[in-house]
Amino acid sequence: MISRRGFLASAAILAWGSAGSVAAASRPTAETVLQTWYGLMLELVRHTAPYSPPVAARTFAYLGIIAYEATASGGGNLQSLAGQLSGLNALPPRSSEARYDDANILHGAMQSAMIDLFDRTGPSGQRALKAVRQKLDAELSAGVSASRLKRSRAYGEAVAGHVLDWAKTDGGADVVNMGFPDTFKPVDAPGHWKPTSVIRMQQAPLLPMWGNNRTFAISAASACGLPPPPAYSEDKASDFYKEAFEVYDTVKTITPAQRLTARFWSDDPMLSPTPPGHWLFVALDILRSRNASIEDQVDVLARLGIAMSDAFVACWKSKFDYNLLRPVTYIKKVIDKSWEPILITPPFPEYPSGHSSQSGAAAVVLTQFFGENFAFEDKTHVREKLPVRVYRSFWEAAEEAGMSRLYGGIHFRAAIERGLEQGRCIGTAVNAIKTRRTV
Amino acid sequence: MIRTLMTLSVLFSGLMAPAQAEATTPTVPSFEEVTKTSGVASVYSGEYLYMVGGGAATFDCNRDGYPDLFTAGGEGRSAFFRNQSKRGGALKFKKQRSGLELDKVTGSYPLDIDADGNVDLVVLRVGENKVMRGLGNCRFAEANAGWGFDGGDAWSTAYAATFEKGAVWPTIAIGNYIDRKQEISPWGSCTDNWLHRARVDQKKPPYAFTKPVALTPSYCALSMLFTDWNRTGTPSLRVSNDREYYEGGEEQMWKLVPGELPALYTDKDGWKRLRIWGMGIASADVNGDSYPDYFLTSMADNKLQMLKEVAAEGKSKADFKDVAWPSGVTLHRPSFGDDLRTSTGWHAQFEDVNNDGRTDLFVAKGNVDAMPDFAIKDPNNLALGKADGTFVDMAKDAGVASTETSRGGMVVDFNLDGLLDLVVVNRRAPAQVWRNTSKALGHWLQVKPAQDGANRDAVGAWIEVRLGDKITRREITSGGGHVSGHLGWWHFGLGANDKAEIRVLWPHAEAGPWQLVMADGFYVLKSGAEPEMWVPK
Numbered sequence: 001m002i003s004r005r006g007f008l009a010s011a012a013i014l015a016w017g018s019a020g021s022v023a024a025a026s027r028p029t030a031e032t033v034l035q036t037w038y039g040l041m042l043e044l045v046r047h048t049a050p051y052s053p054p055v056a057a058r059t060f061a062y063l064g065i066i067a068y069e070a071t072a073s074g075g076g077n078l079q080s081l082a083g084q085l086s087g088l089n090a091l092p093p094r095s096s097e098a099r100y101d102d103a104n105i106l107h108g109a110m111q112s113a114m115i116d117l118f119d120r121t122g123p124s125g126q127r128a129l130k131a132v133r134q135k136l137d138a139e140l141s142a143g144v145s146a147s148r149l150k151r152s153r154a155y156g157e158a159v160a161g162h163v164l165d166w167a168k169t170d171g172g173a174d175v176v177n178m179g180f181p182d183t184f185k186p187v188d189a190p191g192h193w194k195p196t197s198v199i200r201m202q203q204a205p206l207l208p209m210w211g212n213n214r215t216f217a218i219s220a221a222s223a224c225g226l227p228p229p230p231a232y233s234e235d236k237a238s239d240f241y242k243e244a245f246e247v248y249d250t251v252k253t254i255t256p257a258q259r260l261t262a263r264f265w266s267d268d269p270m271l272s273p274t275p276p277g278h279w280l281f282v283a284l285d286i287l288r289s290r291n292a293s294i295e296d297q298v299d300v301l302a303r304l305g306i307a308m309s310d311a312f313v314a315c316w317k318s319k320f321d322y323n324l325l326r327p328v329t330y331i332k333k334v335i336d337k338s339w340e341p342i343l344i345t346p347p348f349p350e351y352p353s354g355h356s357s358q359s360g361a362a363a364v365v366l367t368q369f370f371g372e373n374f375a376f377e378d379k380t381h382v383r384e385k386l387p388v389r390v391y392r393s394f395w396e397a398a399e400e401a402g403m404s405r406l407y408g409g410i411h412f413r414a415a416i417e418r419g420l421e422q423g424r425c426i427g428t429a430v431n432a433i434k435t436r437r438t439v
Numbered sequence: 440m441i442r443t444l445m446t447l448s449v450l451f452s453g454l455m456a457p458a459q460a461e462a463t464t465p466t467v468p469s470f471e472e473v474t475k476t477s478g479v480a481s482v483y484s485g486e487y488l489y490m491v492g493g494g495a496a497t498f499d500c501n502r503d504g505y506p507d508l509f510t511a512g513g514e515g516r517s518a519f520f521r522n523q524s525k526r527g528g529a530l531k532f533k534k535q536r537s538g539l540e541l542d543k544v545t546g547s548y549p550l551d552i553d554a555d556g557n558v559d560l561v562v563l564r565v566g567e568n569k570v571m572r573g574l575g576n577c578r579f580a581e582a583n584a585g586w587g588f589d590g591g592d593a594w595s596t597a598y599a600a601t602f603e604k605g606a607v608w609p610t611i612a613i614g615n616y617i618d619r620k621q622e623i624s625p626w627g628s629c630t631d632n633w634l635h636r637a638r639v640d641q642k643k644p645p646y647a648f649t650k651p652v653a654l655t656p657s658y659c660a661l662s663m664l665f666t667d668w669n670r671t672g673t674p675s676l677r678v679s680n681d682r683e684y685y686e687g688g689e690e691q692m693w694k695l696v697p698g699e700l701p702a703l704y705t706d707k708d709g710w711k712r713l714r715i716w717g718m719g720i721a722s723a724d725v726n727g728d729s730y731p732d733y734f735l736t737s738m739a740d741n742k743l744q745m746l747k748e749v750a751a752e753g754k755s756k757a758d759f760k761d762v763a764w765p766s767g768v769t770l771h772r773p774s775f776g777d778d779l780r781t782s783t784g785w786h787a788q789f790e791d792v793n794n795d796g797r798t799d800l801f802v803a804k805g806n807v808d809a810m811p812d813f814a815i816k817d818p819n820n821l822a823l824g825k826a827d828g829t830f831v832d833m834a835k836d837a838g839v840a841s842t843e844t845s846r847g848g849m850v851v852d853f854n855l856d857g858l859l860d861l862v863v864v865n866r867r868a869p870a871q872v873w874r875n876t877s878k879a880l881g882h883w884l885q886v887k888p889a890q891d892g893a894n895r896d897a898v899g900a901w902i903e904v905r906l907g908d909k910i911t912r913r914e915i916t917s918g919g920g921h922v923s924g925h926l927g928w929w930h931f932g933l934g935a936n937d938k939a940e941i942r943v944l945w946p947h948a949e950a951g952p953w954q955l956v957m958a959d960g961f962y963v964l965k966s967g968a969e970p971e972m973w974v975p976k
Contacts, residue, residue: 043626047683049812122683123490123808124617124625131622177780178812198764199740200771201781271682271714383627384687 028139030103030294034067037110038284038301040132042273044114048121050175052269053354054210054312057276057305059117061216062167063110064305068298068435070109070159074102078295079437081302085216088166092158101152102294104140108156111136116164171213179207180347191232192323193349202347211317216306217430221317224425226418229324229351234334241334243412247327248335251342251409258407262342264378264386265355265404273380275355275401276308279362281380282397286370299435300369307361307430311423315357316348318422324351327409341409352419353411356402360423361430363398368431370394398423464831465823468793468880470838470861470873477872478520478532483846483864485514488565488619490808491596491661491681491718493846493864494546494786494922497853498558500537500577504961504975506851506927507577508532508862509539509547509560510870517544517562521577526975527856530874538579539571546847546922548598551895552586552609553646561611563595563922568613587638587647593630594619599918600898601665601674603697604947607893608637608646610695612676612918614660617684627686629659632678634701654678654701658688662720664919666731667899668692668746671753672947674899676701679717679735689714690735692757709756715742716783719921723789723798724912725766726828731914733759736784736802736921738813740769767829770802770820774832775840780814783807786921790850791932792837792859794881796906797824803863803921805844816842819863843868847923852930855975857883857959859930864923882933882958887973888915888943889965896926899946902964904931904939905953933958941970 028036041063045056065081069091072078082090094100111133118125141149167173184204186194195203211221218224230239250258267275283304287297327350331339346354367374378389378397391397402420405411483493493513497506505522512518519539520532539547543565552559557573559582567590572582583590597614613635618628633651641647658680665674676693690713693701704710719736726732728749735742743766744759763769772781786803793799804817818840822830834840839861848863858875865871884904888897900915913929933939940953943964954970956962962970 040623043624047626049810120811122810123487124683127487128623128625135623182779198761200764200769201739381687386687 027142028103028136030071030106031292031297033103033106033110033136033140034294034297034301035284035288036132036136037114038063038280040128041114041118042277042281043128044118044121044125045273045277046270047125048118049270050120050178051274052179052206053267053274053276053358054207054316055172055175055179056269056274057308057312057358058170058172058213060276060280060305061309062163062305063113063117064298064302066109066113066160066163067106068302069163070106070156071102071294071298073105073155073159074100076295077437078299079434081433081435084433085306086214086219087169088163091162092155094155098151099148100155101140101144101148104144104149104152105156105159106294107136107140108153109160110156112157112160113164116160169214172210175207177201180204181208187323190234191325193325194329195347196326196328196345197347199347205320205348206346207316207348208320211313211320213313215310215313217433218310218314218426221314223429224314224422226318226352226422229322229412229414232324243414244327244330245335247406247409247412248331248339250406251339254342254407259342260386261400261404262408264381264389265401266343266408267355268344276312276358276362278380279308279359279366280304282376282378283366285379286376300366303365303369303430303433303435304362306433307365307427308358310430311358311361311426312354314422314426315352315354315419318352319349319354322351323349326350327412343405343408343410345410350411351415352422353402353405353415354419355405356398356411356416356419357423357426359398359401360420361427362423363394364424364427365430366394368427463826464833465797465825466793466795466880467823467833467836468858468875468877471876472838472871473530473874474869474871477530478523478534479508479510479862479870479872480534481510481512481518481864481870482515482868483511483513483866483870488594489513489545489866491616491846492545492563492922493866494563494920494924495847495849495862495864495870496547496549496560496924497849497851497862498549498560498926500558500573504928504973505855506853506925510864511544511546511847511922512542513544513866514542516540516542517547519577522853524854526854528854530853530860530872535577537577541569545596546598548600548917548924549926550600550609550898550917551926554607554893554895556895558926561598561600563598563613564590565594565619567592568595585645587649588635589648589651591633591651596922597632597660597663597678598922598924599663599665599676599916601695601917602894602898602946603636603695604673605697606637608641608648609894609898610637611635611648612654612663612665613651614663614678615657616659616661616681626684629657629685629688631655632657632660632663639698652700654693656688658685658691659683661718662919662921664720664722664916665695665899666722666733666914666916668731668757669753669755670730675704677720677733679715679720681716681718682714683716690717704757709758711758713742718785719787720919721787721789721800722914722916722919725789725798727909729912730755734768734787734789734800736787738783739781740771741784741787741802743768765829767831768800768822770822770832773814773816773818774820775818775835776816776842778814778816780812782817783813785845786847786923788848788850788920790859790930791824792821792850792875793823793877794857794883794932794934795824796881796909796911796932796934796936797826799823800830801848801850801861803845803848805846805866817844818842819845839873841865841871843871847921849923849925851925852885852928855961857885881935882937884931884933884939884941884956884958885928885961886931886941886970887928887961887963888945889963890945894946897943897946901944902929902941903944904933904941906933906936906939928961
């Protein structure tokens, strides 16, 4: 079985063994370097305080772009994303006069980016960052001349620096108070979002300005906008009431299979790698199991990160445009004051479903690369003793992820279905990015 | 014995909106920091392996009635300080060799394991834990081998002890943290907690522990407490776990039936999944319903749990509701100053520091290690209980709002003047000592239940103090807080009452009779005897 620990444990750096065995160790490949840093990233996403799902997706995008550009600069078949992503200018080129080591370039870029993007992680995260960096430093030094090593690492760092400078201007770089405004006054009108938690910080919604962030592949957050949700009504004959009653009734009569589905896709921040991390886990597992080339890996990971990040920006724009209340608020008021959802209701407006938007986008991107009806196993939560789930296609998984929010009692059906459609729109835009010089 | 829900508990009904506390502020006690003159000089030092821990233990090891002090030193040596204070005088301690000078200590709890009248210590370490046998006159010697105690080799961060029914030797639970060898991926590496029970074939001394049982699954415990949550007379083991490191974990409670393996409470018992950065447990009957309530420290919001529904005797479901917000004790960020990032709570303890008859709550705070999203200057809290059942933090006014990086501590009367003093252990900074210098507080009472034979200090007993129609209850526990424990006098504030009725519900035995005692005194309580007044020298 593969687990997040497995990403790290399977890496050559851990097989390296005791000190002094450098010469005997096999040098990690660029693929190993990539998977190792991504494995650590999935851990740190869970263990770094500001990493809510939108923030995580943003980091996945930038790290993917950094890995992609560090690799694309080598003159292979990858085409730079500069000029294709909003505001990304040409990256520093490699010197045509000098020789480089690709794995060391990637390591230089990744370690530089990880240290920057996870500068707020706790002591265990800092310790892990240092340990991974030192192990890869040592192992990747073997058999490479000092000048080539230095040049390669420096080049990787320059690529990361270029992208990270760009990242600072997107509106999402500075997350204060873990994304919750200090003060917030809910709209005092029927149908609008109200806090659903007894946690003090969560009396304000998460990241209310996130929808203003710069997007990567879509022209603006509104490019994949949505129609309004069903009109708010407490009339039992209304569409809104019917949707709410569906949530109420589903939770009241939930089956063990539905409950497990809700938990499997729950992907709670700070208790899991988050929803975008869930999809990243799936992608990394597939790429590794297929021994995918470094070009294929960075292509998939960059697209996936971009798609999920844009999905969250677009979704958040819609969420705060419509500012719809959560099922628990409505159901307690209108249907049954003793009703409780199965999942913890996230602290922000309901429409559309964030997990649905980003799952739809992820599924479209992965389908483009791996093909329609690509069956796969999802082992994301094995370590939490949840079973492996098998899907016949990425879209089937995305639809299940969406429906899990209804089973969990935190979303109405419209938010799920339209969220998936929003994700499809964004995924299509991401798939239009040209990553190969020749097909 | 079990009372139905009392009036105060109405305050905590689900219908109650998060409320601001009532206008009346309780009497704010005055504390004076006396660290420099106290003779206490101790630092909880060390890097990664000491980011948690840092406890204090208070106990009387020379039978003078005054609580002596043991502090964890982390990478440095732990230290013992003999209490030389005089009644009502300055707090004076003398560091002296005791045999407790150990390295790699995270915390410690006092307990008379072998029932010889000398306090023993269970010392938690990064490495082998130690049981330190009290030899008298504050000398200690390791007893792992002699008592068959397997100290293991873990990162130990929690402890609780109980005396199971019929047992002549305690049952000790040890909580362990992450696998410290997992440098790259410590997450999901929580190591087993252990339950040390006595050998079952023992008929007479010398008694010994048997090989510990793993309390699997274990989720990186930072506090444990044996507590009779449903008043059946058989305590269960609450475990507060750090969600930072577990996979699929949650807060836990274990049933412990004598002669049987421990079993977890589950949703079938009403237990609800709660995932927090659990770091400390404090218990007290806050709402007066006769059941213990639990304060759980964490990062950001702390929790105050009360039984959701009180059923007939012993039939309540293990279903707790969080009333921290309506009670005014989320204590989720510094209550003053410019640093409004969220807080990190560690040791917690309910005590009546202003002797008004209502329990108060002390919480030690401190950043784990320069985590930028959490308050760096994170003042400790002293939340005073109010007449309406809520609390208000008055630590700054009381003079105890230290912004050092605090971990463990103890609220205890060091100079036996009836006013509770305070010691706090800080990470990478000197431990601090405060003397309660308040004038004209209410009356008080301090008692010490005593038994012959095993469990001399009556761990598991309930002490009840009756003032008119109000009963204040206290469960005598060994464990909880954050790696900090106390054995000795148990304090009650009496407010304006100059006398009180008192009784003991002895462990696994009947309740004693109500007995009248005069306020402002110390009493040794023995089954079948009148309260025995004790006067400090």
